Amino acid sequence: MATVGEVNVMLIGDTRAGKTSFVNTIAGRRDWRRVGTDNGESTTIEISECSVQINGRTFNIYDTPGMNDSQLRLSNREIQQKLEFHLSSTLATSLDAFIIFESLQSEAISLRRNLATLVNVFGPKVQESCFVLLTKEPVSLGRSRSLQNLCAELNIPFVFWENSHESEDEGDWINVESNKLQTQIANFIAKVDTVKSYEMSNLQNLKYEILQEAEKRRSDEPPTYEKISFQVDVPYMEEEVRQVTKQRPVVKKRWKNGKVGAALGIKETYVDYESYTENETIYHPRTRKETKYEQVAKPKKPIEYYVEIVKKEKVAQFRDRILREIPRDRHGL
Secondary structure: OOOOOOEEEEEEEOOOOOHHHHHHHHHOOOOOOOOOOOOOOOOOOOOEEEEEEEOOEEEEEEEOOOOOOOOOOOOHHHHHHHHHHHHHOOOOOEEOEEEEEEEOOOOOOOHHHHHHHHHHHHOHHHHHHEEEEEEOOOOOHHHHHHHHHHHHHHOOOEEEEOOOEEOOOOOOEEOOOHHHHHHHHHHHHHHHHHOOOEEOHHHHHHHHHHHHHHHHHHHHOOOOEEEEEEEEEEEEEEEEEEEEEEEEEEEEEEEOOOHHHHHHOOEEEEEEEEEEEEEEEEEEEEEEEEEEEEEEEOOOOOHHHHHHHHHHHHHHHHHHHHHHHOOHHHOOO
16 A cells, blocks of 8 residues: 555556556656557567656656567566666665556457566565556457456456547547546556555665664764853852941040049049941852853764665665676666
8 A cells, every 4th residue: 555655656568558658648748758669569678767746646657668578678587676776766665556557459368467477576465566557448348348357356456547649640649638637547546545565575675774774873973072162150259348437445544533533643444435447358249150161972963864875885785786687788777
């Protein structure tokens, strides 16, 4: 089942079944690839990729060579490897749907054979990820009914699809009527969202290796520090020196009883007070701003930073392995 994000689908079908015309129709253009030629030779030799925005979602469409034709240049295993080659750069681990094309105008029914080819390449579980696109106007109602019955027998859902095409008489380009195209697209998306996504083990392993290595590199990265400054309030006592006037006792003598004591020569002592000044220190509580410095560890870069670095390395290694396994004259990548 496809997720809300990017959707990856693979097109399967014989030459002139309408795969490339389907991409041209759904993308609203007519020049992505040439369609099949009259002699039955596939004009789509290598796996081709096209990204199309549909209802706010990105559909990555992979068009394969026409299977089982006499000019096929790729083995089934090479098709799988080349598909992995294309998907590896996006870290996708699955194909959301395999779309088998069956032309209603062809005399032969190749659905069983194409399904068998898919099973041979991807394993029996791939059938859960397939649906059929019945293309072109049927040559007869009997053929259309036969294909629908076969889909029911194989337990594979199907969608009718009409492509934009070139007029046989005048060579004009005929587009599918807008409402009909929107209905076709809605049915197509519904089927993509219904079938089960096909997980690709090699790509799952690649993504796991990338994430593990990225986590390790982030963990092993030594911390870096930076010197930061900040202001703090520092308390202190402010001195104030001032002169104060005080009184102190002084012992003095005087004639006792005034003149009588003076006549008799008798004195007495008494305490008097005199004023004097002295310096006094007073302390006032104050605060002042001071700049402090500290070494702090910088935050580590996000995991996505390391994933991007490791992805470039791992994907390059993954692709190199594929290129080494595919004969040089079959690379085309």
